[in-house]
Amino acid sequence: MRKTIILMLVLGLVFFAAGDVTADVVEIDYWHAMSGMTEDMIEEQVAAFNELHDDIHVNVEYQGSYRDVLDTTQAAYRGGNPPHVIQSFEISTRQLIDMDIFVPLQDTLEGVDWDVFLDPVTNYYNVDGKLYSMPYNSSNPILYINQDVYEEAGLDPDSPPETFDEMIEHSRQIIESGAADYGWVMPLHSWFFEQWMANMGQDLANHENGRAERPDSLHLDSQAAQDIFEWWNYNYQEELFVNPGVEAWQESRSIFASQSAGMAIDSTAAIAPKLASAEEQGFSVKTGYLPIHDDYERHGTTIGGGSLWVIDGHTPEEQEAAGQLVMYLSSAEQQAEWHKATGYFPVHEDAITILEDEGWYEENPNHETALNQMLETQSVTSTQGALIGPFPEIRTQVTDAMQYVWGEEKTVEEALMDAKMDSEGILSNYQRIIVD
Amino acid sequence: MANNIAKVWEDLTSNKYRRRKALQKIIIHVLIVLAVLVLMIPLLWAIIASTQTPGQIYQYPPRLLPGRAFVRNFSIAWSRYNVGRGMLNSFIIAGIVSVVKIILALTSAMALVYYEFPIKPWIFFFILLTLLMPVPVRIVPLFDIVNDLGWANSYWALTVPFFASATGTFLFRQHFMSIPTSIAEAARVDGIGPVRFLLQILTPMSKNTIGAFVVITFVYVWNQYLWPMLIITTRSRQVVQLSMQQLTTSGPEQIVDWGVAMAGALTALIPPLIIFFLLQEQFMKGFALSDEK
């Protein structure tokens, strides 16, 4: 017994002491939110980077969802051991700048040509005239259709639905023909709502989508917001749409892969895993633009995905190494590879040239959909994307509102009005502690 | 078996009293089997699923037979979802907390039972009052304090705040009070000092209480979730429980790989189960809650 105790204590001490690593090599930590095949790709990229730099070692770590990365980074900063580089989602941009713990990259990183990034990307991340973070993984939502289900339902897979009405028609035909149980699937995620708002030319936040000054209200009572909610609710009530759960990306992909639904709306970033699981289940996939409401003009999508942030307060050597890493990951060559492996579109102009020269898009037309959708986007405030400090909390308001409507506890108008009121409270609270 | 059935059958067909007895026995058996099934089926189903490939899991109707992906699923859970490293972390912290907590419980109970000092009732009350402060109630300041101590993301954070508890002191105090005072008197006559008394007389006499306490503490620490979730920020130091959420929300092909999830869940269940069954007897004896004690 006593021996066991001593052994345990010694073991414990060894582990307490562990963590100090050999000198000379600069160790930096890089946290990201990519799972599955995309995680594998990140690990490959980082391994290649480590290979190139004898004096740097990057420890790469999957931290869970984007929300998890944000929460964990804040906790780690509070605990005095933050990572060096994080990948954070686009909607955290305002909040991360407000935290004041990140290096504004456009001011400090030397040797970067900031003009090489695609306009929509720069437009999104530009705050007060500069980019604080390095564009990295950008995406937008597209439509995926199961070609086999389409053919079985007597639909033409080459003309996917472009509008809300067509979505309903196609879904009906899929279900009535017995080709699949549901028309379409998509996670219950505020991101899609935001994308529809942008696409239909409606700002989400006031003060020019939060770009002119900090917003104090959201346009959740707008006609566009109501039209989106009405349509989505109709699809839910008529069981044309199947709800996989709040932010349930994986469950949504599982449903599409198991052919329970003929169509899916998902991020372009899901293209590689979607194609892989479709192949495993023996069906083919086609892609199309995000369908929008029939009564609105198409403005294009806003930038989704994430960017890379470098945390201040580390040693100059570590800071330098972190800069090297983010530059490497956003370089043309890496962006081209990244795009092929994941479906995130390349943020670097030259990456597109590389891919075109290789003939990649001719062989992989599905990969081109999101890229074209982005390139055709009009430059207006709605597609520039909203800049909101407490955005993660606002997202919960939106998904809650939708669920109240689905549960028939509130009408669309009531739910959106309540969400608007609650959001104003959230915004003003945030404002108070940040600005004062 | 056949004999048993024959006997029951004979009972059933014979006189009224024996018939009632036999019927009772059958009913009890049926009920027990049902109860066991309710408690065991989820586990058995998890075991079956842990051997299936994603293709088999997404099959309709569900496949009830085991597949051959056992090794694949366990190795993915083990390495990709941090179950392997998490098990080691959990084991170390549960081990350390168990050992130190017992020592502190023994010494504090020793002071309360075998010494007389002013304000003793107050001290006991002071210790007992902490029953009202489970971790979740003080989670926010605990987070602050541990961060201020620079212990964030370390084993210190997962162990030291749990070294003392009212439960331990109370449990051992009750036990010491049930030991006949003549033993302590004899020890004093023989000139045995307090430390030797504690180590050589009290501790061996507390085997059951120690066993019971190890089970409670080990299972409690092993199963902790909220605190490590907040204070541990790197995966390599995270405990195994926190692998569960990732297991159910991500898969290699971005569809949930339930086979891997079940494999991970089952693996993380094994250590506390072993501790529990190894110490089951001491646990039952040491944690007696009767009036007679």
Added chain:
Amino acid sequence: MSHQFKSKIMPWLFLMPTLIVLVLFLYYPMYATVETSLHQTAFMGARRLYVGFENFQRLLSSRSFWHSFRISMFFSFLVVGLTMPIAFLLSILANQKIKGGKYFRTAMIWPYALSPAIAGTIWLFIFNPTIGILNFVLGELFGIRPDWVSSRQFAFIMVTLTAVWKQLGYNIVFFLAGLQNVPGQMLEAATIDGANPIQKYVKIVIPIMSPTIFFLFTMNLIYAFFTTFGMINVMTQGGPIDATNILIYNLYRDAFQYDNLGMGAAQSLILFGIVTILMIVQFKLGGRRVHYGQ
């Protein structure tokens, strides 16, 4: 000669480590909670703004907090109310002298070692609306396939059933220990006197086991209030729309996800108040000989 040792210093030396840990990690945090609850914070406490009692005012006037409070109470009521009678009946069964009784007992108490997060993982798979075995069985037998994920009612039922199932083993362990302390002759005497089994248990066994019952009552309440956090985090994250958002989950969300530690601290104090009241009630009701696991 007394059985006690004499020393002025030794008892304090023996007590010191315990007292230090309790003061530093239990008493001081309770004080700090009060302090933090009077602030609004951001970035995990990096920014603090004194707001007086505003956090409490906001909580007490917030629909979602009261919703969480009601959900929490209802959930605890169901978990305690279902777990204890079922576990008691199962323990009586397991306590029968029958062949293989030892194995049956083992098969019933193993979930003691099970964590809420693991139970949540296993049941989430079973409850999966599209591929879960439960909906397959329900669909084949009754033609229904409840949506355990997006329906508020079903999600609540799912979490409650999982919480009860997980806690049965714990209760059975202590009930069995308690039953073994009921003198066998008393039960036999009752049988011979012609008392039927139900009377026998109500009149004889339950009073003898009242310490166990009080102990379990408290432990189950603490379990339902706090320990189920991991289960909820794995299964529903408090959703759909707060349907399973019990108080501790709401606290976590406000403090750490929505990044206002002050709001979390205020909720801590309210929880502390609830726990204190429950403990006082249970002590008053006579569970004095009872002790608690963490």
